[in-house]
Amino acid sequence: MPSALIELQLTELAQLFNSMDPSPFHERDLDHDAEEFIVSWAQEHPRDGDLHLILHLSQASPGPMELVQDSVQHYFSYRAEMLWREFRQLMKEGRSSLFIGLTFMTSCQLAALLLIHGNATTQTVMREGLTILGWVAMWRPLEIYLYRWWPLLAKRRLYERLARMTVDVRLAA
Numbered sequence: 001m002p003s004a005l006i007e008l009q010l011t012e013l014a015q016l017f018n019s020m021d022p023s024p025f026h027e028r029d030l031d032h033d034a035e036e037f038i039v040s041w042a043q044e045h046p047r048d049g050d051l052h053l054i055l056h057l058s059q060a061s062p063g064p065m066e067l068v069q070d071s072v073q074h075y076f077s078y079r080a081e082m083l084w085r086e087f088r089q090l091m092k093e094g095r096s097s098l099f100i101g102l103t104f105m106t107s108c109q110l111a112a113l114l115l116i117h118g119n120a121t122t123q124t125v126m127r128e129g130l131t132i133l134g135w136v137a138m139w140r141p142l143e144i145y146l147y148r149w150w151p152l153l154a155k156r157r158l159y160e161r162l163a164r165m166t167v168d169v170r171l172a173a
Helices: 032-044 065-114 120-137 139-164
Strands: 004-010 051-057 166-171
Touching: 004 032, 032 139, 051 139, 065 120, 065 139, 065 166, 120 139
Parallel strands: 004 051, 051 166
Antiparallel strands: none
16 A cells, blocks of 8 residues: 655745754654644545655755654654553543442432432432432543543554654755
8 A cells, every 4th residue: 555645845844843842853842733734634544554744845954854754753652652641541530530430329329228208209309319410420430431532542543653654855946
């Protein structure tokens, strides 16, 4: 399968990187707009194909052009690692929320079972209210385990693909 092509027009190589980042060249963050452009184009290409980034420069840039591929790959590898950490933190939060939610739900159910005073209508309303309250306490863990984790892993897979992409720098004729 041929590589999916992403092309980016720049005046100089410095536009690709965050000018406020004091890190050495090969460890610098990408410029926010450049990253957003690359990521959005990568999302449009099939997930199983390789990616190829071509940077078209209108003027020669001082700096190590041969390190551009390493820099871009390092950046996206770092972003993938950060998303993995965020995923692990989310799962930890999910476990805590699940424990708290189950404990509270159990307490609500026990309270509903122990409800013996009052008339039948009041007991029914209070039991149903406690049951609903218990399920509301389960909202957060259910949200985490049903919806929040998979977008993080999808983005991490995208960043891992971007960390493997080849990068070519071409000067305008």
